[in-house]
Amino acid sequence: MARLSDSIMRLKKLIPMVIGSSLLGNIDPLDPMEVSALRLETSPINLTARIQVIDQLDIDQSGAVDLVELLRREANLQVRSTSGNSARSTVSMGGFGENGGIRTLVLLDGHRLNAIDMSAINWYSIPLSMVKSIEVIRGGQSGIFGNNGVGGVIKINTKIPEPEPTASFEVSAGSFDTFNAKGAYAQRLGRVGLTIFGDLAESGGYRVNGDHKADAGGARLDWGSESDFRGYLSWSLSNTVFGLPGDLNSTALLSDRRQTTDPKNRGNERSSHGRVGLTYEINDSWSFENRLGYHDREVGAVLPSMFYLADTNYESLSYSPALHYNSNAVDWVFGLDLTKDELDAKTNYGDSAFERSTSAFFTSTGFSLADQWNLNGNFRIESVENSGVDSGAQLNEVNKHEWAGGIGLVRELGDGNRVYGTIRRFYRYAATDEYAYSINKDLDPENGYEVELGTDWTIDKIFLSGRIFRQWMDDEIIYDPLVPAVPFNGSNINLSKNRRVGIDFSLDWQINELIRSGVRYEYVRAIFEGGNYSGGNYSGSRVPLVPEGLVRLFLDLQPRDSLLLSFGASYVGESFRGSDFSNTEIKMEDYWLYDLSINYELSESATFFGGVENLFDEEYLSTAFGNGLYPGEGRKVRVGLRYSF
Numbered sequence: 001m002a003r004l005s006d007s008i009m010r011l012k013k014l015i016p017m018v019i020g021s022s023l024l025g026n027i028d029p030l031d032p033m034e035v036s037a038l039r040l041e042t043s044p045i046n047l048t049a050r051i052q053v054i055d056q057l058d059i060d061q062s063g064a065v066d067l068v069e070l071l072r073r074e075a076n077l078q079v080r081s082t083s084g085n086s087a088r089s090t091v092s093m094g095g096f097g098e099n100g101g102i103r104t105l106v107l108l109d110g111h112r113l114n115a116i117d118m119s120a121i122n123w124y125s126i127p128l129s130m131v132k133s134i135e136v137i138r139g140g141q142s143g144i145f146g147n148n149g150v151g152g153v154i155k156i157n158t159k160i161p162e163p164e165p166t167a168s169f170e171v172s173a174g175s176f177d178t179f180n181a182k183g184a185y186a187q188r189l190g191r192v193g194l195t196i197f198g199d200l201a202e203s204g205g206y207r208v209n210g211d212h213k214a215d216a217g218g219a220r221l222d223w224g225s226e227s228d229f230r231g232y233l234s235w236s237l238s239n240t241v242f243g244l245p246g247d248l249n250s251t252a253l254l255s256d257r258r259q260t261t262d263p264k265n266r267g268n269e270r271s272s273h274g275r276v277g278l279t280y281e282i283n284d285s286w287s288f289e290n291r292l293g294y295h296d297r298e299v300g301a302v303l304p305s306m307f308y309l310a311d312t313n314y315e316s317l318s319y320s321p322a323l324h325y326n327s328n329a330v331d332w333v334f335g336l337d338l339t340k341d342e343l344d345a346k347t348n349y350g351d352s353a354f355e356r357s358t359s360a361f362f363t364s365t366g367f368s369l370a371d372q373w374n375l376n377g378n379f380r381i382e383s384v385e386n387s388g389v390d391s392g393a394q395l396n397e398v399n400k401h402e403w404a405g406g407i408g409l410v411r412e413l414g415d416g417n418r419v420y421g422t423i424r425r426f427y428r429y430a431a432t433d434e435y436a437y438s439i440n441k442d443l444d445p446e447n448g449y450e451v452e453l454g455t456d457w458t459i460d461k462i463f464l465s466g467r468i469f470r471q472w473m474d475d476e477i478i479y480d481p482l483v484p485a486v487p488f489n490g491s492n493i494n495l496s497k498n499r500r501v502g503i504d505f506s507l508d509w510q511i512n513e514l515i516r517s518g519v520r521y522e523y524v525r526a527i528f529e530g531g532n533y534s535g536g537n538y539s540g541s542r543v544p545l546v547p548e549g550l551v552r553l554f555l556d557l558q559p560r561d562s563l564l565l566s567f568g569a570s571y572v573g574e575s576f577r578g579s580d581f582s583n584t585e586i587k588m589e590d591y592w593l594y595d596l597s598i599n600y601e602l603s604e605s606a607t608f609f610g611g612v613e614n615l616f617d618e619e620y621l622s623t624a625f626g627n628g629l630y631p632g633e634g635r636k637v638r639v640g641l642r643y644s645f
Contacts, residue, residue, distance in 0.1 A: 063599070094502070148428060159195050179202050198217030210260070267299070
C-alpha cells in the first residue's frame with residue numbers, strides 16, 4: 001500500500017536567487033512569519049545552505065499549472081508518478097529513491113504537510129494561485145526543521161496583499177481533455193489585508209483511468225502591519241477525485257502503454273488546512289512569534305483489483321512558539337515545535353488507529369567572527385511517542401529521542417560572491433505504516449551526518465550556485481520483500497550503513513539583453529555499505545530509483561519586451577527499479593524530455609501563453625517496481641490566457 005500512497009528572469013533578480021532567498025532581507029512588515037529560509041532573520045549570504053527561490057515571475061512565466069510540474073522544471077527535482085500525470089506524484093531530492101518523498105519535508109507558511117504515514121502529498125490541495133514563492137533548501141535540515149528534512153526542504157510561501165488591490169485570473173486547456181483555471185484577489189481593508197484564491201484542475205489522463213479532477217481554494221487575512229502586534233489567519237479547502245491506472249507488465253506496455261489493467265480502481269481525497277501566525281515586537285531587538293496549524297484529511301480508495309476498500313482520516317495539530325533576537329552583531333532564535341497527529345483507517349481487512357506526539361526544542365544563531373567571516377549554527381532535540389492498534393492488535397508504545405544540529409562557516413568575497421562549508425547531523429522517525437509492516441514494530445530512527453561545501457559566484461553576467469556533499473547514514477529504513485515473515489514475506493527493516501556522495505549546481509548566463517541560457521545539474525551516488533540482511537547481502541549495491549544524473553537545460557529568447565520564448569530539455573539518468581536492492585534486475589533506461597513555451601503580452605493586463613511538453617513524444621518509464629512498469633506521460637500541448645490588474 002506504500003506504493004499506492006505513494007524562465008525569463010530579470011537580470012536584477014539573478015544574484016539574490018543564486019545566493020539565497022529574496023525573502024530574507026528587508027521583510028515586508030505585513031508578512032509576520034516568513035523571517036528566513038532557516039528561521040534566522042539575517043542576510044542570505046550568511047546562511048550555510050544552497051537555497052533556490054522560485055518567485056512570482058518564475059511561476060507565471062513557467063506556464064506550469066501545478067506545483068509538481070513547476071518543481072521539476074524550475075528546481076530540477078526528481079519526480080515519479082504511478083498515474084502518468086502530476087496527481088499523486090512523488091517529489092524528492094538528495095539521492096533518495098524509493099519513498100524519497102517522506103525524506104523531503106514540505107512546508108506551507110512554515111507548517112508541515114508530511115503525514116505521519118507514507119501517504120503521498122496531494123499537490124493539488126495547494127492552489128498555485130495562492131503561492132507567492134517557493135524556497136528549495138537542499139541537504140539534511142533536521143537541525144532547523146526536524147523530521148522528514150533528510151534530503152531537503154520545499155518551503156511554500158503564500159501571497160499577501162499589496163498596497164493597491166490586485167487580481168489575477170488564468171485559464172488553459174490542452175491535450176488529454178485537460179482544463180485548468182485559477183484566480184486570486186487581494187486588497188487591504190483598512191489595516192486588514194484580505195486574499196482570496198481558488199484553483200480548478202481536471203484531466204482525462206494520459207492513461208485509461210488516469211483521470212483526475214481537483215478544486216481547491218481559500219482565504220487569508222493579514223493585520224497589524226503598522227503595530228507591534230501583527231498576524232495572519234489562513235484557511236484552505238480542497239477536494240480531489242482520481243483514477244489509479246496501476247502498473248503494466250512488459251507485454252502490456254509494448255501493446256498499448258496508455259491502457260490499464262485496473263479500470264475500476266479509484267481514489268479520492270478531501271482536506272482542510274488552517275494556519276494562524278501571531279508576532280509581538282517586544283522591542284527593537286526582541287520579538288515573539290507563534291504558529292498554530294490544523295490539518296484534516298480524508299482519503300478513500302476503492303481497489304477491486306486488489307479486493308481492497310479503505311477510508312483513512314488524518315488529523316494534525318501543531319504549535320510552534322519562537323523567541324527571536326536580532327542585532328547588528330548576532331541573530332538568535334529559540335523555539336519549540338509541538339505536534340499531535342492521529343490516523344484512523346477503516347478497511348475491509350481490518351481497522352487501525354495510530355497516534356503520534358512530538359515535542360522539540362530548537363535554537364539557531366548567526367554572527368560575524370571577523371570581517372567577511374560569518375558563522376551560523378543550529379541545534380535541535382526531539383522526542384516522539386507512537387501508539388496504536390493495527391487490525392485489532394495493540395502495538396507496543398514506541399518512544400524515541402533524537403537530536404540534530406549543524407555548524408557552518410561563510411567567507412564573503414565581495415559582490416555577492418562567497419564560499420561556505422558546513423557539517424550537519426540529521427534524523428527521520430519511522431512512519432506509522434513502516435512500523436505496521438515491520439517484524440519487530442520498533443524500528444530505529446534514520447540518522448547520520450553530512451558535510452557540504454558550496455559557493456555562489458558571479459562572473460560578469462554568469463551566475464553560478466552549487467555544492468558538493470557527502471552523507472553518511474545509519475539505519476536507513478527500506479521495505480525488503482525478501483525478508484521471511486508470516487503470513488507473507490516482506491518487512492520494513494533498518495539497514496546498517498549507507499553513503500551518498502553528490503554534486504548539484506545551477507549556472508545562469510545572461511548572454512545579452514535578448515538571450516539567457518543555463519543548466520541545472522544533480523548527480524548523487526547512493527550506495528549500500530556493508531551488512532548481511534535476512535533478505536540478502538546488498539553491500540556495494542546502488543540504492544534503487546536514484547537516477548545517475550538529473551539535467552535541466554534551458555534557453556530563453558526575448559526578441560521584444562512583450563514576447564518570451566523558452567526552450568528546455570530535461571534528462572533523467574538510468575536507475576535500478578524499486579526494491580531491486582541486489583541490483584540484479586534490468587535497469588530503467590535514461591531519457592530526455594524536450595519542451596517549448598511562449599509568453600506573449602497582449603496588453604499590460606493580458607498575457608497569452610502556451611507550450612508543448614515531451615515535444616518528441618518520448619516513451620519512457622516514470623517509475624517501476626519489479627515487473628510492474630509505470631509509463632510516463634506522452635506529448636502534451638497546452639494554451640491559455642492570463643489576466644491581471
